Amino acid sequence: MPFDLRKTVVLVGMMGAGKTAVGTVVARKLGVRFVDLDGEIEDASNLSISELFEKYGETYFREKETQVLTRLLEDPPHILSTGGGAFLFARNRRAISQNAVALWIQAEVNLLWARVRHKSTRPLLRTENPFATLSALHKERDPIYAMAPLRVRSISNYSVDDMARQVIRTLARHPDILSVSQPKLNNHVR
Numbered sequence: 001m002p003f004d005l006r007k008t009v010v011l012v013g014m015m016g017a018g019k020t021a022v023g024t025v026v027a028r029k030l031g032v033r034f035v036d037l038d039g040e041i042e043d044a045s046n047l048s049i050s051e052l053f054e055k056y057g058e059t060y061f062r063e064k065e066t067q068v069l070t071r072l073l074e075d076p077p078h079i080l081s082t083g084g085g086a087f088l089f090a091r092n093r094r095a096i097s098q099n100a101v102a103l104w105i106q107a108e109v110n111l112l113w114a115r116v117r118h119k120s121t122r123p124l125l126r127t128e129n130p131f132a133t134l135s136a137l138h139k140e141r142d143p144i145y146a147m148a149p150l151r152v153r154s155i156s157n158y159s160v161d162d163m164a165r166q167v168i169r170t171l172a173r174h175p176d177i178l179s180v181s182q183p184k185l186n187n188h189v190r
Helices: 018-029 035-046 049-056 060-073 091-100 109-116 130-145 160-172
Strands: 004-005 006-010 034-036 079-081 100-108 150-151 178-182
Touching: 004 130, 004 150, 006 018, 006 060, 018 034, 018 079, 018 160, 034 035, 035 060, 035 079, 049 060, 060 091, 091 100, 100 130, 109 130, 150 160, 160 178
Parallel strands: 006 079, 006 100, 034 079, 100 150
Antiparallel strands: 004 178
16 A cells, blocks of 8 residues: 655654654655654764763753754654653654654553663663663653654554554554555456
């Protein structure tokens, strides 16, 4: 089925929700570009996210994040995966709602923990008790993510492909976001 993505879809949610993995597959299936906001920030600064946090602090990082996000929202429709904190800021939510649509990949804290506990690339989890930190972030951030107009729940036994299909089905319910062309039947009788 041919797809016509009419708005950029900004994937939001907690670290480990699957935004990058699912977004990559969704973009491939829709035939559009996939962009990872954190990757774009790293390319622009020539530093990793962890290095940016360590060297300049979170406030500086968040300013750069907003600048890069705003630039990316001007591009033709694509799938954009954000870091877990991007959607928390009103200025970013405003920019997204004006130029794109946010889709929350919602995940329970235990699923997130299973996915991120062995990763050293999560600066916010470099604490004495990373699970408690993740749980607190989850509790604090979920009400903000819930402001996203679209939502797909991450299920632990779903593959990335299953999740991508769920996202596409959700988007297809909104023809102003994703138009799905139905194949025309040949009605000529010979």
